[in-house]
Amino acid sequence: MANFPVTGNVQLAYLDYAENVVLRRLTFRLPFSHVPALPAKLIATTFPTITSLLFCEFVLELGKLPSQFTQSSSKHWGPWDKIDRFLDDKFAEGADFKVVIRTGKLYDRETFQTHAKERLPLLARRGWIQFETSYSIDKYWR
Amino acid sequence: MVEAADEEMVEGAAEDLVDLDPVCAAVHHGCMGLPQELVDHTMEMLHGDLRALKACSLTCKAMFPSTRHLIHQTLYLTLRNNRSVLPRHLARRHRDAELRFLTFMGKRGFLQYTRHVYIRMGHIFTPDFLMPHLDHFRSLDRVHSLTIVACDALLWQDHHDTIFTHLYPTLTSLALHRPLNHYRHVLQLALRFPNLQNLCIEHPADSEWIRPGLITPATIDVPPPLRGHFRLVGVGAVQWPTEFSRELPGGINFRSVELQDVPCNQGQRIIRASAGTLEDLTIVLRDGAR
Numbered sequence: 001m002a003n004f005p006v007t008g009n010v011q012l013a014y015l016d017y018a019e020n021v022v023l024r025r026l027t028f029r030l031p032f033s034h035v036p037a038l039p040a041k042l043i044a045t046t047f048p049t050i051t052s053l054l055f056c057e058f059v060l061e062l063g064k065l066p067s068q069f070t071q072s073s074s075k076h077w078g079p080w081d082k083i084d085r086f087l088d089d090k091f092a093e094g095a096d097f098k099v100v101i102r103t104g105k106l107y108d109r110e111t112f113q114t115h116a117k118e119r120l121p122l123l124a125r126r127g128w129i130q131f132e133t134s135y136s137i138d139k140y141w142r
Numbered sequence: 143m144v145e146a147a148d149e150e151m152v153e154g155a156a157e158d159l160v161d162l163d164p165v166c167a168a169v170h171h172g173c174m175g176l177p178q179e180l181v182d183h184t185m186e187m188l189h190g191d192l193r194a195l196k197a198c199s200l201t202c203k204a205m206f207p208s209t210r211h212l213i214h215q216t217l218y219l220t221l222r223n224n225r226s227v228l229p230r231h232l233a234r235r236h237r238d239a240e241l242r243f244l245t246f247m248g249k250r251g252f253l254q255y256t257r258h259v260y261i262r263m264g265h266i267f268t269p270d271f272l273m274p275h276l277d278h279f280r281s282l283d284r285v286h287s288l289t290i291v292a293c294d295a296l297l298w299q300d301h302h303d304t305i306f307t308h309l310y311p312t313l314t315s316l317a318l319h320r321p322l323n324h325y326r327h328v329l330q331l332a333l334r335f336p337n338l339q340n341l342c343i344e345h346p347a348d349s350e351w352i353r354p355g356l357i358t359p360a361t362i363d364v365p366p367p368l369r370g371h372f373r374l375v376g377v378g379a380v381q382w383p384t385e386f387s388r389e390l391p392g393g394i395n396f397r398s399v400e401l402q403d404v405p406c407n408q409g410q411r412i413i414r415a416s417a418g419t420l421e422d423l424t425i426v427l428r429d430g431a432r
Binding site for chain 1: 401402404406409410413414416417418419420421422423424425426427428
């Protein structure tokens, strides 16, 4: 944890999990507009520090989604292909690893899921992506 | 969501002015031939949907007893509910009137169903407001979770043993929203519930949070287990003490932690302190984060 800023909100994305030996699930709850900026943080600090052998679930809880996804998947999601490769390498041995993408009400569910699978093709091929709906997310971000 | 729930409760209170006990006691013959167990299970699935539960409770005699405990499981002691049962001749500033809803519900026998208590008075919650209604508050002997908005932790210190002891056996979750005074007083208030598993502290008041002076660490004879969920929100704007995790006498054993608007070094200390038990971590990145 030596080189990160000590105040602010988004710095929570830079925490070090090396000592958390029984960590099973890590959840990031954020507005969809922040998704493109997340991969850099996750690859720089978050995932490399996870040492728990029990870690098997990474959850994205996304709020404030647009009603339509008019741009390309890379515009909406940013460089998640890096995350895709990283997670595929890191957890290739683990049979039960999964990425859960949880949203509230979606008007264009099909495009949303297509985009997610486009940005995470290796994980999608392994069947590691799980889409979930939780209406409490809409209440949370209201 | 809370506002909506408050409104529901006000409506519920008005309707409950009619004594429905005779209906509850009446012999019922199921709902459309369905066994009572199935009706109970269906009502349990509506858990949290107050509007649907109320509609069902009025549908038939079989549904009424199945919904009653669900409708009244959360007691909302809010400004709105207290005023809704306030006689016009009673001055609003009268202290007895502040928690009138508690007595109102107690006299009608609804407090036996209460499992969660939510207190938000519109101003700082102090023991003075509870005293006139203490008998009814003490009848709340099955409460699992307590939420208090804007409570001055220091003022409650001398009253903890007289006011909260009946909650000791059952209370496992405590949420303090916008607590006032030094963080050690806040911890002192929270950690005296011996069976506390889950703790939530949201948006502590920054003006009092870093009051200078010597305040002794929390001294608790038997620390609560604190093995459940810990939610810490909104200490980014104030100086949450770095030694916070050390002040918990039993250490931190939370299995689940949620952090939002918490300085990174504080967040790091908390997850490090619970390194041996933490299984589930949630990081919330709100708007404004980059």
